[in-house]
Amino acid sequence: MGATTSSKSPPFDGNEDVTFDHFEILRAIGKGSFGKVCVVQKTDTKKMYAMKYMNKQKCVERNEVRNVFKELQIMQGLEHPFLVNLWYSFQDEEDMFMVVDLLLGGDLRYHLQQNVRFQEGTVKLFICELVLALDYLQSRHIIHRLMAVFPLLFFSEISSPTTFCWMSTRPYHIRSNTSANDIAHVFKTATVMYPAAWSPDMVSLIKKLLELNPEKRFSQLKDIQSFPYLSDVNWDAVLQKRIMPEFIPMKGRLNCDPAFELEEMILESKPLHKKKKRLAKKEKDTSKSNSSQASHLQKHLEMLQRDFIVFNREKVRPHHDSIQETMTKSGGMHREDNQNNHL
Incomplete structure (x- = not known):
């Protein structure tokens, strides 16, 4: 151009x-x-x-x-x-x-196509960032249509029509024109296979997110924050981008x-x-x-x-809100200051 x-x-x-x-x-x-x-x-x-x-x-x-x-x-x-x-x-x-x-x-799909393999610590940070973004959207009564289908779209690779191995692409073979009945059938019949290298705690968290029973499935920020696998996360530090990711694009x-x-x-x-x-x-x-x-x-x-x-954010908000104010708007999720600053 x-x-x-x-x-x-x-x-x-x-x-x-x-x-x-x-x-x-x-x-x-x-x-x-x-x-x-x-x-x-x-x-x-x-x-x-x-x-x-x-x-x-x-x-x-x-x-x-x-x-x-x-x-x-x-x-x-x-x-x-x-x-x-x-x-x-x-x-x-x-x-x-x-x-x-x-x-x-770049996006996750691009890096996966470039054969980047994310370490579990990086995935853990991605999960926390996604959780905070989704909680904010939920507080505004907004659901992203992709997240409504599946909250973590960046890990898996389809190995057969009903068995899924978590490697590089989406966990479910669902297209924009897939009917609601077909989507429900996939969720009910698909078997998800987890790599042996993944920690048991990570697998437990993913299973909670994929739970078919809505009464048992994680659906709120407090569910994620209270899960033992994420108990050492300083959520304020994540929101303020004070956590150094293990993977930084070139x-x-x-x-x-x-x-x-x-x-x-x-x-x-x-x-x-x-x-x-x-x-x-x-x-x-x-x-x-x-x-x-x-x-x-x-x-x-x-x-x-x-x-x-027509929209101009600079006119709507002449002075930038601080990260802390943004956090308060999203419903508040502060943790004690003495928590670890790492994931």
């Missing part, structure tokens, strides 16, 4: 709305069915972010506008150290944009698939780095289609334009 946007960004006035013009586009790092993600730098603060952009026409054609709006509405009200937090949302004629925290370490390298960058440069019909020139040319083109199909699409695009939720 090159190193910059197609033309120099204008000076930024703190009172004006944040727009596409206020970011320098650095590179593409991911994509979805109708949205893509790139690394950007805000020109006034020089802060780095991830920017997700979704094509409006594709979104309308696939009937996804409502889902996008719901995602924006939810993310505006959330802020937590272990969530990808929304900073800005805005739109232009072609796309909707969501600017969020940039996490340069700096100075791209921890994602570089194919996204090549695809954006070569295959994308409307590349982001050429947006300004493209929109400027579009404004000069006065020809309009009179077909009923084009008219119907235009009506929906106009409604999307009107109802889109």
